[in-house]
Amino acid sequence: MKEWLPFIVAGITNGSIYGLAAVGLVLTYKTSGIFNFAHGAQAALGAYLMFEFRERMGMSWPLAGFLSLLLAGVVAGLVLERAANVLATCSLAARVTATVGLLVFIQGSLIAIYGAASVPVRPFLPQKVFRFGGVNVRGEQIIVVALVLVAVVGLYLFFTKAKLGLAVQAVVDDPALLGLAGTSPVAVRRFAWLVGSCFAALSGMLLAPTLALDARLLTLLVFFAFGAAAVGAFSSLPLTYVGGIGLGLGASLATKIIGGMKITGPIQGLPANLPFIVLFIALLVTPTRKLVERGSQVVRRPLPPVTFGRRTTAVAAAGGLVIALIVPHVVNARLPIYITGLAYVILFASLGLLVRTSGQASLCHIAFAAVGASTAARAVGAGFPWPLAVLIGGLVAIPIGALLAIPAIRLSGIYLAIATFGFGLVIQRLFYSSMFMFGGTFAIRSPRPHLGGLHTDTDVGYYHVVLAVTVACLAVMVLIRRSRMGRLLRAFADSPTAVDANGTNTNELKVLVFSIAAFFSGIAGGLLGPITGQAAAASGIDVGGFDFSVSLLLLTVLFVAGRQPVFSAVVGSVLLVIIPSYATGETAVKWNPIVFGSLAIVAALFGGRSLIEWLASSRRLRERSATTSPQAERTARPDLVLEAAR
C-alpha cells in the first residue's frame, strides 16, 4: 500500500489542476455555446507570462502571478467574451475554426518567442515537506488542492444560491427572455468568460513548475480538461471537477501499474493518454439527450458557396493543369515542395468533402494520412508494387474513417468535433509508434516508385506521378460531389432531419462520407512519404509530418480558402505549402501557425466565410438587394428580429 501513496498524492494534485481547467471550460461553454478549443493554449499563455514577468523582468512571484492572471485571465476573458458574442450566430464550422485558430495562434506565438524546447520553471509555492501517515506531501500540493477546492465549491455555491448564478444557467437557453427579466445576458456572459479564463490561466501557472514550460505539452495537458468535461457531460460543474480528480488519479496510478509491468507496445502510452480515451468513450456512451448542444438554435442561414460558370471552370482547370506541367521546369530545387503541395491538394479536397460538402466536423484528418503513409510504406517493404501499395494505404484508412463514423452517428455538431479531436490524439499517441505504423523510431523507409523504364524516382519523374494521382483523385471527388450522393450530402449539410424524413438514412451517408474522406487522405499520405524517402511522424506543425496539430492547421486554412471543391483545395495548398516555402525555412515554420491562426479567427468572426468568397459575394449581395431584398423582408419578421438580438 505504502508505495502507492505518493502516486495518489501526485494524482490528486494534478487532478485538481485538470479539474480547475475543466470547470472553467464547461462554464464558458454553458453560458455562450462556444466550446473553447484554445482553453489549453490560454493556460500555456498564463504560464509563459508568469515566466516572463518573474524570470526575465525579475518581479516577485506574487506580483508576476497577479499580472499574468490579469492579462491571460481577465483581459483575455473580456476579449473572448466579445468574440464569443459575434460567433454565437455563426455556423458550427466557424465556431470550431475560430477557437482552433486561436489555439494555433497562441501556441505558434509562444513557440516563436520562447522556442520549442521546454524551459524549467522554479517552483514558487512552498516546497516544505510534511509527513502524513507515512507519505510525504509538499506544501505546494496542499495549497493547490485546497485552492482549487475553494474555487470550485465557491463557484458551485454561487450557481445554486446567487441571482446572477442562476441567471448564468438561463442565459444560453433563452438570452432574450433573460434580458426581459431584467438581467443583462451580457453581464452574465462576461462574468463566465472572466472566471473561465482565469481558471485556465491559473491551471497553466500551477502546472508549469512540475511540467516545465513547453507550449505544446501545456496546451495538450490542459486537453485533459476535455476528458474531465466529458465526464460531467459538458454541463455539470461538480461532476467535471470529480472527473478531473479521477483522471489525475487514474493517470498517476496507471503509470505506476504499467511502469511495473515492463511491457512494450501501445499500452505504454496509456497513462498519459487516459484523458483522451476517457473523452472518446464518454462521448460514445453518454446518452445523447444529456449532450445538449448549446446555442445551436440561433444560427444564421448559410449562404450557398459562390459558383463559377462552366466556361470559367473549364478555363481555370486547363490553366491550372498547364501551370502544374510548367512548374517542374522553372522551380528547380524547390520541386519537392511542389510535390508536397500536390498531395496537400488531395488532403484539402477530401477534408472539404467532409467539412464543406457534408457539414461534418473533423479535427483528425491528418491521422488518416498517417495511416495511409505508414501502410503504403510497409506494403512497399513487403514487396507490393508501388501503385498497389499506395492504394492499399488508402483502403486501410477506410475502416478507420468508418470507425470515426460511430461517434458521428451518435453525435452532431460540437460534440462530434470534440470526439474527432480526441480520436486523432489517441491514434497519434497510442498507435503512431506501433509496429503497424511508424514503429519506435517514428519513421520508416518509403521509397519512390520504379515504373517500367520511366524515371519516376527522380524529383521530376515523381512529380508527374503525384500530379497524375492528384488529378485522378480530384476528378473522382468532383464526380462524387455531382452524383446522387453529392446532392444528398449537400442536402444533409443543410438539414439532416429533412434528408431522413425524405427516405435516405443519414447514418449510412455519414459512414460513407467519412470512409471516402479517409480513403483520399490515406492516398495523400502514401504520396507524402516518398518525397523525402521516409514516412515520418514528425511532431509539431510541420507540413509533411503527421502531428495532430496539422489537422488543426488544415481546418483553419481550408476555412480561409473557401468552399469550392477543387479551387479551394488548390488555394489552401498554395497558402499552406507553397507560399511559406519561399520564406526562409525557420521563419516559415514559426509564422505559419501565427498567420493562419489569426486569418482563421478573422474569417470566422467576419461572417464565417472565406476571404475569397467575401470578395466574390459582396458584388452578388449588392445585386440581390437591388432586386428583391429578401434580407429586409427577413428582418421584418418579429421572431427573426428576436433571433438576431441574441
Next chain:
Amino acid sequence: MSVTAERLNPQTTDAPDLAVDGLTVRFGGLVAVDDVSLRARGGVITGLIGPNGAGKTTTFNSCTGLNTPTAGTVALGDRTLNGHSPAWRARLGLGRTFQRMELFDTMTVQENVEIGREALLAGKRRWTGRLFSTPSEADVCGREAEEAMDHCGISPLATKTVGDLSTGQRRLVELARALAGDYRFLLLDEPSSGLDVGETEQFAAILSGVMEREGIGILLVEHDMALVRAVCSYIYVLDFGRLIYEGTAADVLSAEIVKAAYLGSEAVEV
C-alpha cells in the same frame, strides 16, 4: 364540382389510413402526449388542432419516428411503424413537412424539390444505386419535381436559392418537396404559419387540389381556423397532451370545450 361536396363524399381510394392508438410520450416528468388515439383516413384531409404546447408536433414526431413513444402504436394502413427509422417510414409512404421548415437552404428550389424524390429513390436502392442515379431515375426526379413545383405555383422560382425566399415561398417549397416524393400519406405541420391571408387562401386551394389529384390522406396541424374549416373533413382537438374533442369542422368550431381551450377559460371542466 365543389370542394365541399368532394370532401364530404370522398372518393373510395386505396390510400391507407394513418392510425394512432393509445399514444403516450413522456419527456422526463413531462407528459407531452397522453393516451391519444386518432384515425386519419386516406383520401381526405384531417385536422389536428390545439393551443401551443398541446402535443401536436410531438404526435407528428412519433408518427415519423423522430421520438420514441412511451406507449402506444402508430400504423400506416396495415403496417405498424413503431421501432422503425424515419427514413424507413418515409419509404413506406409517410411524408411530412416541418413547422420550423427543414429546407436545404444553400440549394435551389428545383434541387430541393428533386431531392424529395431522389432521397426516396436512393433509400430504396442497394449498393451503387444509393450513390449514383441512372438516367431514367434522373428523368423521374426531374419530371416529378417539375410537376410538384407547377402544382404549388413555384415554377418561376426554380433557379432561386431557397435561403433567399420569403416564408410563404419557403412553405410552398417544402410542400412541393413532399409532393415530389411518392407518398401515400402526408403530415403537414402548421403549413400556413407565417403566411398572410392571401397566401393562406392560395395554400388552401393548393391543398384541396393535391387531395383531389393524388387521392392521398393528409393530417394537418394548423392554427388558422379559416384554413382548417376550408379543407378539413374531420378534426381532432388536443389540449395539454390529451384529446379533448373530435368531430366535423362545424361541430368542433362551435364546441364550448374547444373555445375554452383556445381562450384559456377555466369554466369548462375536461
